[in-house]
Amino acid sequence: MHRCGRRPRRGQQDGGLVNLKGFFVATLQSALDLGIAIPDDVLRHVTPDVLAAHLPRPLWARLLTACLGAPRVDAQLIVETLGVPNLCEHVPAPIVWGCIREIGQRSLEGGVVIATAAASPSRPISASRPIPLATPPPPPAIEPKAAAAPPPPPSTPNIPTPGAPEAELDASGRPRVPPGQRFRPSSSGIGRLAANSSQRRPQAQAAPPAPPAPAEPPADRGSAPRVKRGSTEADFDLETYVGGKDDWKNALAVEDEQLVDWSASDETVTNGDELGRKR
Amino acid sequence: MSNDQRQAWFARVMESGLENDIFAPSDVLAHATPDVLASHLPPELLSKVLSASLAAGSMTPERVLETVTPELLAKHLPHEVLWQCIAAAAARAGVNKTVGS
Numbered sequence: 001m002h003r004c005g006r007r008p009r010r011g012q013q014d015g016g017l018v019n020l021k022g023f024f025v026a027t028l029q030s031a032l033d034l035g036i037a038i039p040d041d042v043l044r045h046v047t048p049d050v051l052a053a054h055l056p057r058p059l060w061a062r063l064l065t066a067c068l069g070a071p072r073v074d075a076q077l078i079v080e081t082l083g084v085p086n087l088c089e090h091v092p093a094p095i096v097w098g099c100i101r102e103i104g105q106r107s108l109e110g111g112v113v114i115a116t117a118a119a120s121p122s123r124p125i126s127a128s129r130p131i132p133l134a135t136p137p138p139p140p141a142i143e144p145k146a147a148a149a150p151p152p153p154p155s156t157p158n159i160p161t162p163g164a165p166e167a168e169l170d171a172s173g174r175p176r177v178p179p180g181q182r183f184r185p186s187s188s189g190i191g192r193l194a195a196n197s198s199q200r201r202p203q204a205q206a207a208p209p210a211p212p213a214p215a216e217p218p219a220d221r222g223s224a225p226r227v228k229r230g231s232t233e234a235d236f237d238l239e240t241y242v243g244g245k246d247d248w249k250n251a252l253a254v255e256d257e258q259l260v261d262w263s264a265s266d267e268t269v270t271n272g273d274e275l276g277r278k279r
Numbered sequence: 280m281s282n283d284q285r286q287a288w289f290a291r292v293m294e295s296g297l298e299n300d301i302f303a304p305s306d307v308l309a310h311a312t313p314d315v316l317a318s319h320l321p322p323e324l325l326s327k328v329l330s331a332s333l334a335a336g337s338m339t340p341e342r343v344l345e346t347v348t349p350e351l352l353a354k355h356l357p358h359e360v361l362w363q364c365i366a367a368a369a370a371r372a373g374v375n376k377t378v379g380s
Contacts, residue, residue: 018299018300018301018372019298019299019300019301020299020301020372020374022295022298022299023295023296023298023299023301026291026292026294026295026298026299027291027292027295030287030288030291030292030295031288034284034287034288034291035284036284036285036288093372093374094374094375096374097369097374097375098375100369101366101369101375104292104362104365104366105362107285107288107289107358108358108359108362
């Protein structure tokens with residue numbers, strides 16, 4: 001809240017307070033909502049240094065948590081995580097006003113928001129995002145390269161879509177590599193995780209068979225480990241399973257001295273069997 | 280950005296400035312002078328302003344802005360005029376002293 005300066009005005013004649021931050025919030029929020037401004041415009045003024053100097057630690061913790069959990073850190077993430085009210089609350093008013101002033105002047109000049117977002121080489125944090133709304137990560141990087149990749153075939157004007165399954169050979173007879181694998185090997189977008197999930201499943205399934213083995217007595221099943229999910233050893237597993245059943249029957253064979261006198265004992269049948277089995 | 284978006288934004292800014300006492304109706308009319316209003320407001324709106332003032336017995340900036348709402352201001356007046364009003368209010372509040380132009 002700022003006290004009004006030089007001129008008395010309605011509600012301020014007695015030194016009333018000007019709700020400057022409320023004005024800033026409404027102005028900046030509506031500019032973002034209406035597409036007059038994009039989060040990059042905000043972060044051009046509310047720089048990381050400004051945030052470091054003025055943002056409270058709990059908000060920094062929230063911001064760091066969001067950044068760590070996000071596949072991509074950009075101005076939109078920062079602005080959405082902190083929120084315009086928090087930004088206007090903690091960032092000095094001249095800085096917020098500088099942002100609003102730039103938005104207003106650009107608006108008067110008829111500037112295009114998307115053009116200013118694309119020309120953002122000086123921004124260290126955010127990769128330029130032309131549209132503030134959520135866009136799927138792969139298309140911006142894939143489509144231009146995929147279009148420029150096959151120069152030889154002039155007779156095929158239709159460019160295959162990145163996600164669509166296509167023929168193994170293109171028009172020139174060369175094997176075509178899926179563009180997702182060529183251009184985005186190390187990124188961690190959710191969409192890419194879903195796309196590559198089929199490649200990771202065999203690795204995940206290789207682990208589970210290991211735990212059951214130590215639980216079994218090694219002497220009985222040593223030569224026939226219960227690997228039921230191996231794709232090439234299914235028949236062998238069936239045979240060893242039958243054999244294991246025979247071993248189990250042999251293990252149940254008890255001698256006379258192991259028998260329990262039923263009339264003298266309250267133990268149940270299962271206890272007797274368990275005794276025999278344990279021996 | 281489209282003109283509709285810009286217009287909606289200026290309307291919102293003007294509305295918020297009045298709500299939050301960033302500027303008063305008199306400040307608006309200091310920039311949206313009678314000449315400006317007469318040049319840009321449509322005849323029916325001018326008529327309505329005059330009718331309301333006649334009914335109330337006086338024409339005050341508040342009464343003018345009751346008729347010429349922020350939406351109508353943003354719709355009919357040049358946005359440069361509105362921006363001058365906004366920027367002047369910001370300057371009075373002292374928020375642009377440390378920000379280089």
